[in-house]
Amino acid sequence: MEDAHKVFDNLIIHDRISWSALIAGYAHHGYPHIALDLYTNMYRSGIEHDRAILLSVAKAISCTQCLILGRLLHMMSVEDGLDFDVMLGSALIDMYAKCNGMDDAKSIFDKLQKRNVVSWGALIAGYSSQGYDSIVCDLYEQMQQQGIQADRVIFLCVLKACGALGALQHGYIIDDLLRRRSIDIDKILGSALIELYVLCGRLDDAGRILMNIDMPNNIVWGTLMSGYAINGNREMIEKCIAAMQQEGLDLNNMVVTQVLASTSHSGSFEVGYHYFNSLITNQASISSIEHYTCMIDLLARAGCLDAAANLQNTMPLPPDDIIQRSLLTGCKIHSINTATFSI
Numbered sequence: 001m002e003d004a005h006k007v008f009d010n011l012i013i014h015d016r017i018s019w020s021a022l023i024a025g026y027a028h029h030g031y032p033h034i035a036l037d038l039y040t041n042m043y044r045s046g047i048e049h050d051r052a053i054l055l056s057v058a059k060a061i062s063c064t065q066c067l068i069l070g071r072l073l074h075m076m077s078v079e080d081g082l083d084f085d086v087m088l089g090s091a092l093i094d095m096y097a098k099c100n101g102m103d104d105a106k107s108i109f110d111k112l113q114k115r116n117v118v119s120w121g122a123l124i125a126g127y128s129s130q131g132y133d134s135i136v137c138d139l140y141e142q143m144q145q146q147g148i149q150a151d152r153v154i155f156l157c158v159l160k161a162c163g164a165l166g167a168l169q170h171g172y173i174i175d176d177l178l179r180r181r182s183i184d185i186d187k188i189l190g191s192a193l194i195e196l197y198v199l200c201g202r203l204d205d206a207g208r209i210l211m212n213i214d215m216p217n218n219i220v221w222g223t224l225m226s227g228y229a230i231n232g233n234r235e236m237i238e239k240c241i242a243a244m245q246q247e248g249l250d251l252n253n254m255v256v257t258q259v260l261a262s263t264s265h266s267g268s269f270e271v272g273y274h275y276f277n278s279l280i281t282n283q284a285s286i287s288s289i290e291h292y293t294c295m296i297d298l299l300a301r302a303g304c305l306d307a308a309a310n311l312q313n314t315m316p317l318p319p320d321d322i323i324q325r326s327l328l329t330g331c332k333i334h335s336i337n338t339a340t341f342s343i
Contacts, residue, residue: 097126198227300330
């Protein structure tokens with residue numbers, strides 16, 4: 001962008017096209033504040049904006065998450081008669097969603113005279129990011145009724161919502177639809193399907209999805225292993241680890257944390273304890289504070305306060321506040337005097 005800006009500065013005349021190109025460049029390369037400053041300078045120079053420039057400004061405001069600026073941009077689009085434009089409308093919906101203004105986003109969506117997959121996707125993604133899972137599923141149904149085919153972004157949002165709601169049958173329908181439309185199940189979409197089936201307790205279906213993913217990565221394997229951890233299936237975790245190693249994949253910090261956290265949240269004491277100790281025995285990477293946090297939380301909740309306190313005192317990292325709270329929670333659950341431990 002530095003070179004582009006130098007070229008712009010050397011131009012004798014700065015017209016709308018050159019301003020638009022520079023603003024778009026900064027907006028789409030992660031420099032929203034520079035993009036907005038440039039727009040202000042353009043406005044002061046007497047150059048009027050067009051739809052392309054407003055699209056770039058909407059992108060920049062999305063990155064800043066400033067609702068006030070978003071509403072100013074929306075007002076300008078109304079004054080220019082562009083608020084019904086499907087492209088700019090979709091950008092404004094996305095902008096409002098990222099600025100935590102879902103009521104404004106829905107208002108624009110409802111006023112659009114024509115809606116396409118982009119506008120539907122922007123609204124659905126907005127509600128998904130804020131945890132409105134039921135609304136996501138309702139919007140998906142409405143979109144289907146209007147004959148709009150979902151894209152990958154929408155499928156990801158709906159699968160996430162189905163998992164959170166435990167809507168297994170809806171998940172099966174989407175799984176079948178993806179196959180019928182011959183949509184490639186890549187690592188991202190595959191992980192979403194696996195997580196859905198894990199949350200719904202269908203580990204056989206989760207395993208089926210993994211087997212159909214080309215070269216699944218650590219994230220995909222970790223999602224499946226967390227499902228086995230939740231259900232206390234130590235044997236399948238060990239098989240997954242062996243399969244990962246055959247594929248040349250290491251148990252990185254994220255996967256270890258994912259599995260340990262799952263055992264902690266589900267109370268699968270035996271699985272978590274065995275998994276943690278086997279990793280230490282095999283000199284695997286137990287180096288993150290999150291690993292010890294999960295294990296201490298699991299021990300404390302299981303009533304093994306002596307073991308939890310001992311692990312805290314012997315771990316190679318200084319304990320944080322979360323570990324302290326885990327020990328206190330364990331003491332409270334099992335009615336143990338906290339003075340017994342060095343908490």
